[in-house]
Amino acid sequence: MTAPLVKIRSERDQMSAIERRIADFILDNAHLLRDYSSQQLASALGISQSSVVKFAQKFGFKGYPDLKYTIGEAVARNGGSHARPPDAEKADAGDAYERLQEGLRRSKMAAEEETRSLNPRAHIDAIVGLIDRADKVFVCGLGDDGLFAREFAMRLSLLGLLTVHHADPILMMANLAATRPGDVLLMFSEFGKLPELSQVSRQFQACEGKVISITRHTANPLRAHADAALVISAHDPAPHVEQLLYRSSLQSLLDFVFVLLCETNPDRHRQLAINLERIHHLLES
Numbered sequence: 116m117t118a119p120l121v122k123i124r125s126e127r128d129q130m131s132a133i134e135r136r137i138a139d140f141i142l143d144n145a146h147l148l149r150d151y152s153s154q155q156l157a158s159a160l161g162i163s164q165s166s167v168v169k170f171a172q173k174f175g176f177k178g179y180p181d182l183k184y185t186i187g188e189a190v191a192r193n194g195g196s197h198a199r200p201p202d203a204e205k206a207d208a209g210d211a212y213e214r215l216q217e218g219l220r221r222s223k224m225a226a227e228e229e230t231r232s233l234n235p236r237a238h239i240d241a242i243v244g245l246i247d248r249a250d251k252v253f254v255c256g257l258g259d260d261g262l263f264a265r266e267f268a269m270r271l272s273l274l275g276l277l278t279v280h281h282a283d284p285i286l287m288m289a290n291l292a293a294t295r296p297g298d299v300l301l302m303f304s305e306f307g308k309l310p311e312l313s314q315v316s317r318q319f320q321a322c323e324g325k326v327i328s329i330t331r332h333t334a335n336p337l338r339a340h341a342d343a344a345l346v347i348s349a350h351d352p353a354p355h356v357e358q359l360l361y362r363s364s365l366q367s368l369l370d371f372v373f374v375l376l377c378e379t380n381p382d383r384h385r386q387l388a389i390n391l392e393r394i395h396h397l398l399e400s
Contacts, residue, residue, distance in 0.1 A: 119186050120145055121232045122174060124348065128334040136160050137170045141186070142350075149187045153179040219359070222351060226360040227367045229348040233332050234368060242343050243375045245325050246276070247383070249299040253290070253324075255281045255315065256303030263329075263365060264303040270373050275386035284311040288318065296323035304328070305347075305361065307335030316340060329369075331361070345372070 120142060127138050140160060141148060156179075157164040171182035246252055252271055256264030261282040268280035281287040300319045304312050307330035316326045316337060328341035332348045345368060349360035377384045 118232070119174070119182070119189055121229050121348075124229070124350075125233055125332065133162055133166050134170055134173075136162065137167060145186055145190050148183050151183070219356065222356060222360055223363045226349045226364045230332075230346070230364040230368055233346050233348055238343070239345075239372065239375065242327055242345065243372060243379060245299050245327065245343060246271070246301075246372075247376060247380055249276070249297060249325075250295055251277045251279060251293070251298045253279045253281065253287065253294075253298065253300040253319070254303070255284065255287050255300065255312070256329075257282065257284070257309070257312070259362075260303035260305055260329075263362075263369065264301070267301070267303075267369050267373070271376075273387050273390045274373075274376055274383040275390070276383075284309075284315050287315050291315075291318050291322055294319060294322035294324045298322075298324040300324055300326045302326060302328050302337060302341070304330055304335075304337050306331060306333070307337035309337075313337050313340065329365070 123138050124142055127135060130138060137160065140156065151159070153167045154164050157167050167179050171179045174182065176182040176185065254264045254268040265280055265282070268278045271278045279290060281290070300316065302312055302316055307328060313336045317340065319326055320342070325342045328338045328344045330338050330344065330346065332346040338344045347361055347364050347368065349357055349364050351357040351360055377387060
C-alpha cells in the first residue's frame, strides 16, 4: 500500500464522521482520484469543499491538488490495482489463472508493506525487549488465531523461553496464579472483541504482567487496553482474499519478530541451534 494511503487508513479510526467519509472514498477509489476536483469530490459525498481542503491539510498537504497528485504518483509507482502495462495485458489476456495468481501476489505484497508501516521500528524493538526479558511468556488464541499462537509459542520455546500456550481462556485464567511481574501475555485475536480475552488480559495486568495484543489495525477493546500491540492490515473487497491477506501479513510480522529475537540475543540464537540439533537427532533415530 502506498505511503499516503497507509497514513489515511492508519488514522481513520480517530477521524470525525465527515473525515471518515472522505477517507473511505479515497481508499476505495485511489486510482480514480485524479479525475475528481475538490468540488466534484465534495459534491459526490454531499459535503462542503472546505471539508475536502481541510482533510488534505490535516495530512500535511498544501491542499487537495497536492494530496491528489501525491496519491496518483504513489499508485502509479506501485502499479495500481486497476492499471496494468499494455504488454502485460497482452501476455495474459484471457488467462484467468495468471491474473488471479498475479493479483494475489500483488495484494499480499501491498498488505505486508502496509503492515510494516503500521509497526515502526521503535515499537517492534520495545515488544522484542519485553519478550526477551520475560521469565515466562504466555500465549493465547482461539480458532484460527490459535493456530498462529501455537506455532509462535513453539518458536519461542526453541529460543529457550519458558512458554505457556493456551487455546482456552478458562484454562489461561486458571494459570494466572503463576504470573509474576514482568511476565508477558501474547494475546492473538483478529478483531480483539471477545470479552473473555479482554477479561484474561486485565487479570494478567492486575498480576503485574505485560499484555501484547496481536489484532487487526482497528479500534478494539483488546488493543486499547494492552501494554503494547502488533497490528495487521489486510483489506480486499473479496472476504476470502482478505482473510488470506491477514494470514500472510500476520505470518510475515511474526517471522520478523522471531528473527529479531534471534539476532538481538546471542544466547537465544545458540539455544535455537542446540534445540534444532536435538530435534534433528530425534527425527533421525
